[in-house]
Amino acid sequence: MxxxxxxxxxxxxxxxxxxxxxxxxxxxxxxxxxxxxxxxxxxxxxxxxxxxxxxxxxxxxxxxxxxxxxxxxxxxxxxxxxxxxxxxxxxxxxxxxxxxxxxxSEGLIRTLDDIDLNPLNTEFSEIGSTSSDNPEKNYQPQTDLIVACWQARDPGNEGTLIRTADASGCRAIILVDDSAHPLNPKVVRSSAGSLFHIPVIQASTEEFFAWAEKHSLPIWAADIHGTQEHAPYDLVTVLADRNSGLVKPAATPIMLFGNEARGLPTEIVERAGRAVMIPLYGSAESLNLAMSGAVMMYSIAMAQHQG
Amino acid sequence: MxxxxxxxxxxxxxxxxxxxxxxxxxxxxxxxxxxxxxxxxxxxxxxxxxxxxxxxxxxxxxxxxxxxxxxxxxxxxxxxxxxxxxxxxxxxxxxxxxxxxxxxSEGLIRTLDDIDLNPLNTEFSEIGSTSSDNPEKNYQPQTDLIVACWQARDPGNEGTLIRTADASGCRAIILVDDSAHPLNPKVVRSSAGSLFHIPVIQASTEEFFAWAEKHSLPIWAADIHGTQEHAPYDLVTVLADRNSGLVKPAATPIMLFGNEARGLPTEIVERAGRAVMIPLYGSAESLNLAMSGAVMMYSIAMAQHQG
CATH class of the missing domain: 3.30.1330.30 (Ribosomal protein L30/S12)
Structure with a gap:
């Protein structure tokens, strides 16, 4: 026993x-x-x-x-x-x-090539269903979105992003560059078990961009500044367009979040190629990283599920 | 000097x-x-x-x-x-x-009767605009929603809810019953200054329900269980209905959140009369209070602004 x-x-x-x-x-x-x-x-x-x-x-x-x-x-x-x-x-x-x-921990944190980019199989979509033959593979993404965070340093924030990526049914979450280690006890705790559901990947900045390019996956930088050539899109406008790349994606979009204190540097936003911002309706200057993540991921997931 | x-x-x-x-x-x-x-x-x-x-x-x-x-x-x-x-x-x-x-702190935390229920004046809607004559009154709500939390105990969560209520342009946030005190340093810090923007109110459970009833304001409980008579509405469905009470309100709706560990008790959900839940697409059991708040407030704000 x-x-x-x-x-x-x-x-x-x-x-x-x-x-x-x-x-x-x-x-x-x-x-x-x-x-x-x-x-x-x-x-x-x-x-x-x-x-x-x-x-x-x-x-x-x-x-x-x-x-x-x-x-x-x-x-x-x-x-x-x-x-x-x-x-x-x-x-x-x-x-x-x-x-x-x-x-x-062996093999728990995956690599970019482990990310399943096949069309979503929504027939297998019973939430919480388990296959006893292969218990490690029973996470069924429901939303055609990959989340990435660049230099997320606060373990509580990062764990919360993992939890939200899971709740919103994203395909995977990529921790890019020098982010908090996903097996740090505070990340594990604040992920509330989602670390054992959704694929979590670590990658360098170069690996991340090379992989996205290889698979022609569009990267959207969550950023209120954009670049000199590209002002950020407004999230409401992008989601109101039922044919937009976040609502009816031709290729799986990646939403890239920046560091909690400094956001994304301009060169990273430029490499992403497009930026999207959450509108601020009141007097607050900004949302924190975990809040931004929740708003972005969930509004995209809900827009995709609304069809 | x-x-x-x-x-x-x-x-x-x-x-x-x-x-x-x-x-x-x-x-x-x-x-x-x-x-x-x-x-x-x-x-x-x-x-x-x-x-x-x-x-x-x-x-x-x-x-x-x-x-x-x-x-x-x-x-x-x-x-x-x-x-x-x-x-x-x-x-x-x-x-x-x-x-x-x-x-x-004198008079900073308001009472229910201080909440402005007049139609939103979106002409005065320049974000961050200040009137030097009356600097305390320059918060201009942009979203026809009041947020309430019942027995929110964690100061960090509560401060984050205040910040999100501000960012999403809600009219006010009501701390019902035995919630963390809004002038607790951790609440102040995690509100990131939003405590000085949006009206923050403290009220007992009885005061809260009596006030909502007096003004015929509908209360929506953020709750995945609902009651025996009323299953919770799905947030996506409610927001897809462009004439629903959260998108085109006849009277200002109140979104009521529960305690971070125990949620809302059934009797409170019953008094509210209607419940709404955030769909879970992946394998996560739930979202935490701050995340739920961000998703609810922002998806309602964006739906109202999308018009």
Missing amino acids: PFSQQFMDNPKADRVKRVASLRQASVRRRLGLFLVEGPQAVREAVAYMPERVHDVYIDTSHNPHDDIISSALEAANPIYLHHVSTKVMEAISPDAQSIAAVVS | PFSQQFMDNPKADRVKRVASLRQASVRRRLGLFLVEGPQAVREAVAYMPERVHDVYIDTSHNPHDDIISSALEAANPIYLHHVSTKVMEAISPDAQSIAAVVS
Whole structure:
């Protein structure tokens, strides 16, 4: 039975220290493992990628987490469940909300060539449906859009963008250049499990533009400035045109977001070739990155689904 | 000249302690003052409500903040500018990013009866236009929508909702029941100055429903469950109907959001009478409160502006 009989109550035990050390990037890289904290993220890891989950640590004094435990017990490969004391859980992570998992990172973050560019198969579109044969492949994109963010540095923002890209049914999310690492615990936590649904890709700036060009995918820069030659399109106008490249795409469009503090540099907007901006109706100067992402992705998804 | 000649470099000075103590709710209440941190929020306070700003504390070793200084010097009433050392700034607030202001709270948070329900005056709609005669009244709503949140507890979420309500041009935002206090420094900071633009109201649950009923304003609960009698409307469907109550309102609609962890209780959704939900296209279980707010407010604003 994949259930550790021993109750772990020593916060200074070697195993506890080892798990806690996964909060460091260097340890994660060396061991090929990462830490998943909190019920939402652990539940999705167990449900979508059970074969990646090595161990789950649970402090049941705060929350029984029965649904996660039963899913873990039913997984094809054994997931080891460890009951731990509150002190042990605190030593593992102060942000775990009484449950954490150690998960294999090998191959989880994909490359550009892994992105499926075939026409969307909306027949297979039952939300949340799972295929037990191939649990890693059950994400069904519903919206013909790829999201990319360039130098997103704040892990909370980046995790939220991953969650929104998933909720809005995008094909994939690409983290371009020096963005926050997607296996940083705060990214994982704020993605609320979406990291285990939607394909997440890392790429350099050059790789990103070369790949988009190779597949003739139009890049739209989310930017209020545009370039000297190209003023930004207004999102409302682009979406009102039912034949526009964001509503009825001939090729999958990519929406590229910039850094939370500085946005996109002009040369990147120029390479993208077209910019689109969210109108500001009140007196606010701007929206933050996570808000802009939500507005852009969802308004495009809804426009495509409205048909 | 409203400029303190003395450089403040003693982090233990009484004045520094007094300013820092404004991080406590009880001190804010007693003194009728609150702390505004960071360049974006201070800039908007000085630009929109100069007569409320008592003192501005600046650590120019990190950032000259010339634009804020010159606006403060040009204000009709003197704003006292104090140059301070980095250590003093840290003692005032670790989150100030080298600039903070002490601002009067008297009457800043309004009541329900202050909400302007007259038809939108879109002729006066120049964004960012200011009337120097009456600088407190230069927010011009552009979208016929009022936002309300019920028991929003996370200050960062609440501040972001205030910012989004402003950006999307809503009439006002109502904090219902036991929501985070709008003058909590984290709310002020994450509102990025929008607290000084859009009217922010506090009201009890009973006051809120009584006021909406008195003015016959329809309340839409942002909720994926609805009630036994009323399944939630799909946002896409409601917005596709160009004559719906959210796109061409006969009376200003109110969009009511619930608590970030628990949503809205059924009895509140029932009192609202109608619910609307954001479709989930991918595998994510939900969006967080700030994301839902951005998607709802902006999709309604854009639908109204698309006409």
